Amino acid sequence: MILWTAFVVGLFGSIHCIGMCGPITLVLPGFQSNMSRIISSRVLYNLGRTITYGFMGAIIGLAGEGISLAGAQRWLSIGSGILLIVIVLIPMSISSRISILKPAYHFTDYLKKKFGRLLKSNSIISVFYIGLLNGFLPCGLVYVALAGALATGSLVQGTLYMVFFGLGTAPLLFAFSVFGQFIGAGVRRKFNKVVPVFIVVLGVIFILRGMNLGIPYISPKLGSSMHQTEEAECCH
DSSP states (O other): OOTHHHHHHHHHHHHHHHHHHHHHHHTOTTTTSOHHHHHHHHHHHHHHHHHHHHHHHHHHHHHHHHHHHTTOHHHHHHHHHHHHHHHHHSOHHHHTTOGGGHHHHHHHHHHHHHHHHHHTOOOHHHHHHHHHHHTTSOOHHHHHHHHHHHHHTOHHHHHHHHHHHHHHHHHHHHHHHHHGGGSOHHHHHHHHHHHHHHHHHHHHHHHHHHTTOOBTTTBOOTTHHHHHHHHHHHHO
């Protein structure tokens, strides 16, 4: 699986994360302390998020592995690509009415209560726990990354995919948590317009990958490595 796509989506999509999670990063414990405390707390926060993403990637990757063992890896990749493109094309006014998402809103309220308790603490370790919980917040960009993790068809690759995604979101969120007041709303709006383009490109890559066109790094033969292994075992 092309793990670099996860990092790129996280990097360019992190401007969306600023809109969703930016306010949380600005009120993290230790923000008014010395610079070393600020840096260490922000590192722990992003580490917590990345661990949660990796955990989610393991679960969704395991599900994809089951599908791959059933011989449907190509269709899994194509389906994930189509899903990513559909996510971009569905207007917000329609997606907000989908009843399946309502339980997620209740879960968000539960997380907010937990955030409130942790934010009152002046302990740096509490920032790590905030990051862990933050990773579970309902987020369209995370769903996009999870679709990519599912398309890997592997527990290990799904975990790595989400870890790379988390690492991609970290630089901008870290910078915003320290220098957030210097990033204007106009700049964030411009970047938000670019995010859907990258999601569509990622969807096209997944579709091409499932088509087995034999293009290195983009659409390799999914079964080639398996056949090579079988041939090597036979020769041995």
